[in-house]
Amino acid sequence: MQRHDGTEYLPGVFGGQPPHASQVISLMRMSQENTTWNLPVIIAQTLLVAEIIRTYPAELRMFTRLLARRKPNMAEIFFVLIKYLALIGVTLDILVMMTFAARTNFDCASWAWTSSTVYFLCSSLVFCVVGWRARIIFRTSRLASWLLVVGLVGQFAVAMWTNWRVSKADALTPAGTCAPAAQVHGGGGGDEEGLTIRFWQSSTFWFLLYNTVFECVVLVACCVRLKRTSSGPGGLTQIARVLFFNNVHYMAGVETCNLIELIMLLGWTSSLPPVHMTSIAIQIVVGLQMLIGEQEAVYSPSCSQMTYS
Numbered sequence: 001m002q003r004h005d006g007t008e009y010l011p012g013v014f015g016g017q018p019p020h021a022s023q024v025i026s027l028m029r030m031s032q033e034n035t036t037w038n039l040p041v042i043i044a045q046t047l048l049v050a051e052i053i054r055t056y057p058a059e060l061r062m063f064t065r066l067l068a069r070r071k072p073n074m075a076e077i078f079f080v081l082i083k084y085l086a087l088i089g090v091t092l093d094i095l096v097m098m099t100f101a102a103r104t105n106f107d108c109a110s111w112a113w114t115s116s117t118v119y120f121l122c123s124s125l126v127f128c129v130v131g132w133r134a135r136i137i138f139r140t141s142r143l144a145s146w147l148l149v150v151g152l153v154g155q156f157a158v159a160m161w162t163n164w165r166v167s168k169a170d171a172l173t174p175a176g177t178c179a180p181a182a183q184v185h186g187g188g189g190g191d192e193e194g195l196t197i198r199f200w201q202s203s204t205f206w207f208l209l210y211n212t213v214f215e216c217v218v219l220v221a222c223c224v225r226l227k228r229t230s231s232g233p234g235g236l237t238q239i240a241r242v243l244f245f246n247n248v249h250y251m252a253g254v255e256t257c258n259l260i261e262l263i264m265l266l267g268w269t270s271s272l273p274p275v276h277m278t279s280i281a282i283q284i285v286v287g288l289q290m291l292i293g294e295q296e297a298v299y300s301p302s303c304s305q306m307t308y309s
Contacts, residue, residue: 037273041097044281048090051285052083058292059083065299074132079291082125086284089118096169100176108178109170116168120159123280126287127155127211130218130250133294137222137243144221151214162207166274197270204276205265211283212258219247242297246290253286254279 014023035042062079066072092115095101102108131148138144169178171185199205223244230240261275 038097040273040275040278041093044277045090045094045097047278047281047285048086051288052087052090055083055288055292058296062292062295065295075129075291075295078125078129078132079288079295082122082129082284082291083288085118085125086122089115089122092118096178102172102176102178105170105172108172109168112168112170112178116163116166119277119280120163122284123211124152124156124159126283127215128152129287129291130215133243134218134222137225148218151218155210155214158207158210162203162276165203166276199265199269202265202269204274205262205269207276208258208262208265208279211279212255212262216251216255219251223247239294239297242294246293250286250290254283257282 013019013027019027059079062076066076092111096108096111096115102111131152134148135145167180167182169180171179171181171183173179173184226236226240226244226247230237236244257279261279264272264275
């Protein structure tokens with residue numbers, strides 16, 4: 001079996017001539033820089049594939065309970081939508097970024113756009129999960145309901161705007177890989193990638209900022225509400241404790257990642273690869289964990305013990 005590590009293309013790169021040391025060094029550095037540039041996407045793909053596989057045991061328990069009840073609840077609907085949309089998105093993303101599967105420009109464009117759109121839809125769905133949980137915690141508060149609806153509509157609008165603007169590998173290169181059309185054809189592709197953009201010109205910055213601020217406000221408000229309304233002599237009730245610690249867990253994971261990326265965008269917007277993918281992947285992973293943990297706390301508290309598997 002032939003080894004496919006790229007060395008088979010070296011004769012074509014150097015025209016069949018013995019390479020100079022400077023050429024070899026430049027090629028090695030280019031290869032490393034390309035890997036580093038794509039690292040956020042690789043991390044996101046790895047996280048999503050691992051989480052999709054990891055959640056199958058919990059998903060089986062979820063479907064067992066569903067068969068017994070004969071009626072899905074909102075958490076189960078959200079879980080299935082987020083997980084399998086993420087599966088579609090990461091599969092198409094891997095086909096576009098890591099393989100030679102595309103044969104035409106249409107393949108690259110359709111797969112890249114579908115993958116990106118599905119990722120942002122998953123982000124909005126996780127946002128809906130946060131809002132839905134907040135609606136339950138605040139119960140009959142009409143003001144909270146209206147604020148959540150406005151916030152969710154705003155998040156969806158920002159997500160779709162960002163999806164429209166971010167660069168996508170939507171054109172087929174002569175080498176058989178997919179790359180942004182602006183790189184392949186040498187024209188302005190209508191995306192936001194540039195050499196001199198500032199952070200306020202980056203749609204990714206506003207997407208991350210909106211998510212961070214709104215989610216933090218909602219989750220902190222939920223924690224305060226739980227402390228006020230669900231505390232007994234021994235502290236929080238069991239379900240309230242699960243909700244409270246899931247809020248903290250979500251903020252520690254998702255919002256910390258968002259803050260780090262926002263700081264990076266503030267200083268080095270033009271020098272960074274697309275970072276929104278990593279943020280969305282972490283949001284999906286933590287969102288699925290949150291849904292699983294709370295479902296198991298509600299339906300099988302004896303085996304939950306705050307696990308997310």
